[in-house]
Amino acid sequence: MGVLEKIEEIEKEMSRTQKKLCDPQQSNGVSPRPAQGRTVEQFAKYRAQLLEPPAKSAKGEGFDVLKSGDARVCLIGFPSVGKSTLLSKTTKTESSVGAYEFTTLTAIPGVLEYEGARIQLLDLPGIVQDAAKGRGRGRQVVSVAKTADLIILMIDATKSAEQKHLLEVELEAVGIRLNARKPDVVFKQKAAGGITINCTVKLTKTDERIVRSILQTYRIHNCDVMIREDITTDEFIDVILGTRKYIPALVAINKIDSVSMETLDKMAREGDGRTVMISCELDLGIDWLLESIWRELGLVKVYTKRRGEQPDLSDPICLRQGATIETVCHGIHRSLASHFKYALVWGKSSKFNPQPQKVGLSHLVQDEDVVSIFTK
Numbered sequence: 340m341g342v343l344e345k346i347e348e349i350e351k352e353m354s355r356t357q358k359k360l361c362d363p364q365q366s367n368g369v370s371p372r373p374a375q376g377r378t379v380e381q382f383a384k385y386r387a388q389l390l391e392p393p394a395k396s397a398k399g400e401g402f403d404v405l406k407s408g409d410a411r412v413c414l415i416g417f418p419s420v421g422k423s424t425l426l427s428k429t430t431k432t433e434s435s436v437g438a439y440e441f442t443t444l445t446a447i448p449g450v451l452e453y454e455g456a457r458i459q460l461l462d463l464p465g466i467v468q469d470a471a472k473g474r475g476r477g478r479q480v481v482s483v484a485k486t487a488d489l490i491i492l493m494i495d496a497t498k499s500a501e502q503k504h505l506l507e508v509e510l511e512a513v514g515i516r517l518n519a520r521k522p523d524v525v526f527k528q529k530a531a532g533g534i535t536i537n538c539t540v541k542l543t544k545t546d547e548r549i550v551r552s553i554l555q556t557y558r559i560h561n562c563d564v565m566i567r568e569d570i571t572t573d574e575f576i577d578v579i580l581g582t583r584k585y586i587p588a589l590v591a592i593n594k595i596d597s598v599s600m601e602t603l604d605k606m607a608r609e610g611d612g613r614t615v616m617i618s619c620e621l622d623l624g625i626d627w628l629l630e631s632i633w634r635e636l637g638l639v640k641v642y643t644k645r646r647g648e649q650p651d652l653s654d655p656i657c658l659r660q661g662a663t664i665e666t667v668c669h670g671i672h673r674s675l676a677s678h679f680k681y682a683l684v685w686g687k688s689s690k691f692n693p694q695p696q697k698v699g700l701s702h703l704v705q706d707e708d709v710v711s712i713f714t715k
């Protein structure tokens with residue numbers, strides 16, 4: 340019998356013995372009764388097998404989900420922490436929720452509409468420990484996280500506090516640096532000319548000799564290196580490997596409805612500004628989580644205004660932090676920047692605020708600015 344048939348058989352049996360296993364209202368996060376425990380365990384085991392990619396194609400590529408919207412947020416967590424419940428709750432997409440592990444077997448995208456932004460929220464299969472080392476599709480899951488603008492580490496409040504650390508280890512293993520800034524180092528390989536190293540700051544955690552020996556180890560004999568901050572040796576290695584992704588992350592502790600006040604209190608004290616405690620079931624903390632997502636993504640909302648009219652407040656353009664008038668032009672129409680003459684901006688980025696400022700393409704916009712574009 341194949342895995343699929345086995346799963347089907349168990350599903351039938353489960354629907355006989357525990358009619359509402361998959362119903363969140365009924366299951367209430369409580370473990371099934373002992374008689375069903377074994378069946379559920381077996382079921383999860385077969386579902387985990389389904390996650391194993393066929394031996395030959397085990398390359399660990401990401402899932403094929405097109406990026407869309409203004410930013411992508413990935414939900415990463417162990418099985419059954421409530422990732423799909425959160426997606427179903429905050430977007431119009433329904434992702435299957437089940438009281439058994441590995442309910443979700445692929446990437447399910449949903450759209451989070453918040454403050455005028457359309458944020459792609461990606462529900463993913465639960466990961467297993469050592470996922471990054473190539474166990475099953477776990478590797479694929481952690482690889483998708485590399486494409487995220489923000490990662491949500493989702494944790495089950497009723498389970499071990501180790502979860503957060505274990506998730507971080509898996510993500511680090513595929514080259515993701517969580518909540519770290521890219522080191523300020525310019526590194527350029529050349530065809531000839533030897534090695535030039537310039538430092539604009541005093542190095543206290545590494546030195547030029549170590550930097551040179553690392554370059555030698557990686558067989559790099561011609562390059563320019565400009566170090567502009569006091570980096571560590573590891574950070575320098577990250578720079579020359581060039582494959583590191585620096586991604587912000589939030590920790591969402593779910594199911595706080597199921598733990599004692601003492602546990603809750605302890606978690607609140609241990610968490611930092613990037614930890615949000617939620618209950619999808621009781622609808623607690625979800626607004627706080629959405630607000631944190633918005634803040635961490637650092638999206639900027641800009642309104643456009645035609646000459647002689649009021650700004651269009653119903654349809655803002657959402658941009659990443661660091662966006663310029665040129666980015667605004669691209670957001671309106673592909674060819675607008677090439678006909679650009681000047682722009683007027685009202686708001687925080689205008690140096691005459693509340694009066695408008697006349698600016699060029701390279702002007703940096705700020706959240707809630709109003710922009711009028713004038714063309715040739």
Ligand SMILES: Nc1nc2c(ncn2[C@@H]2O[C@H](COP(=O)(O)OP(=O)(O)OP(=O)(O)O)[C@@H](O)[C@H]2O)c(=O)[nH]1
Nearest residue numbers: 363419420421422423424437441442443465619620
């Ligand atoms: N008590 C409680 N149970 C919850 C909460 N959120 C989700 N659950 C339950 O937790 C179980 C797992 O939820 P899912 O959304 O399927 O979890 P998942 O992380 O998507 O699981 P996989 O796809 O299997 O990795 C279900 O029985 C949910 O009803 C919550 O806030 N509190």
Ligand SMILES: [K+]
Nearest residue numbers: 419437439442
């Ligand atoms: K589940």
Ligand SMILES: [Mg+2]
Nearest residue numbers: 422423442443
């Ligand atoms: Mg799921």
